[in-house]
Amino acid sequence: MTIKTDELRTTYIDQVIAPSQLVKEFPLSDSAAQQIINSRREIEAIIAGKDKRLLVIIGPCSIHDTNAALDYARRLKPLQERYKGSLVIVMRVYFEKPRTIVGWKGLISDPDLNGKYQANKGLRLARKLLVDISEVGLPIATEFLDMVNGQYIADLISWGAIGARTTESQVHREMASALSCPVGFKNGTDGNIKIAIDAVRAAQVSHIFYSPDKDGFMTVYQTHGNPFGHVILRGGKEPNYDKSHINVATKALSDAGLTPSVVVDFSHGNSQKRHTNQLLVADNVMAQMRTGSMQISGIMAESFIEEGNQAVVAGKQLVYGKSITDACLHWQDTEKLLANLAQAASDRIAIA
Ligand SMILES: O=C[C@H](O)[C@H](O)COP(=O)(O)O
Numbered sequence: 001m002t003i004k005t006d007e008l009r010t011t012y013i014d015q016v017i018a019p020s021q022l023v024k025e026f027p028l029s030d031s032a033a034q035q036i037i038n039s040r041r042e043i044e045a046i047i048a049g050k051d052k053r054l055l056v057i058i059g060p061c062s063i064h065d066t067n068a069a070l071d072y073a074r075r076l077k078p079l080q081e082r083y084k085g086s087l088v089i090v091m092r093v094y095f096e097k098p099r100t101i102v103g104w105k106g107l108i109s110d111p112d113l114n115g116k117y118q119a120n121k122g123l124r125l126a127r128k129l130l131v132d133i134s135e136v137g138l139p140i141a142t143e144f145l146d147m148v149n150g151q152y153i154a155d156l157i158s159w160g161a162i163g164a165r166t167t168e169s170q171v172h173r174e175m176a177s178a179l180s181c182p183v184g185f186k187n188g189t190d191g192n193i194k195i196a197i198d199a200v201r202a203a204q205v206s207h208i209f210y211s212p213d214k215d216g217f218m219t220v221y222q223t224h225g226n227p228f229g230h231v232i233l234r235g236g237k238e239p240n241y242d243k244s245h246i247n248v249a250t251k252a253l254s255d256a257g258l259t260p261s262v263v264v265d266f267s268h269g270n271s272q273k274r275h276t277n278q279l280l281v282a283d284n285v286m287a288q289m290r291t292g293s294m295q296i297s298g299i300m301a302e303s304f305i306e307e308g309n310q311a312v313v314a315g316k317q318l319v320y321g322k323s324i325t326d327a328c329l330h331w332q333d334t335e336k337l338l339a340n341l342a343q344a345a346s347d348r349i350a351i352a
């Protein structure tokens, strides 16, 4: 063969470390593993309607500075303890960003924020952070976007998301059917909730799925199906958190034979990308909860240490604790939000 017909549009960058090697470098302790198993069981019970507490997925839009993320985790931990009677708090630790067109795609692929794609460094930083947050004692939520990255970190994840741009993707549904944690599917960016309900159904059953194994060898797996898929309403062309949208979504879930409850994302289409609107969404959701309705089993919010977001500019120092993707609530608002959610959730438990 002298004429090359493929790999015409790629340039070799590096070999990637095997998942088993990364796990050796950053192992999970037995106590942290037990805590992850316990957190997954708690979240599963909420998804199944057996635990009346509110699932709260909260944290930065994306991780770009692991020190700031750990700082956030240490602030969140006492609140997780304080409100554990009414909230199951899980920290958002997102390393992979699906972009509408282009942009920084997250710490794993581009840890230096400079387009040099030092993926081995990104994987090491990501796994170390997950181990550190697990040692703090917090359960972790992440989005599974890439088909390979999960093998490096999924053992540390208590709750997974499939994003609005990939809910309709067959391979993501297959991946969700293989994941050991509960998985939420976002509605589409245009607001289509049927694709998320279809995704929950698709992920419930067994599939044939190609993935690297822990040693990095491409492997064909038969997945067992994930019984803990659920829908996340994130808004679309219009927000979809109010009572009428919740009723439509839960009826569609019921008609499909699924548990009629949803997670509401306060951000994204529901906040129309204005971070402080998350607090207005929260007020509406808490009012719904106070009627005793169990239609909303969980919420998601984007929060960090500093408010808003910032652009990455070469040579310019980044503000510590401030998002470089979607704008986030600051820590003070986060504390107030969690206190209010805890009150609304305990009011709801009292009625139920
Ligand atoms: O959650 C983050 C963003 O909403 C998502 O990655 C899309 O971002 P973009 O529209 O800025 O590309």
Ligand SMILES: C=C(OP(=O)(O)O)C(=O)O
Pocket: 061, 094, 097, 098, 143, 162, 163, 164, 165, 186, 234, 268
């Ligand atoms: C990208 C995200 O959300 P969505 O898929 O809803 O846009 C996210 O939660 O980070």
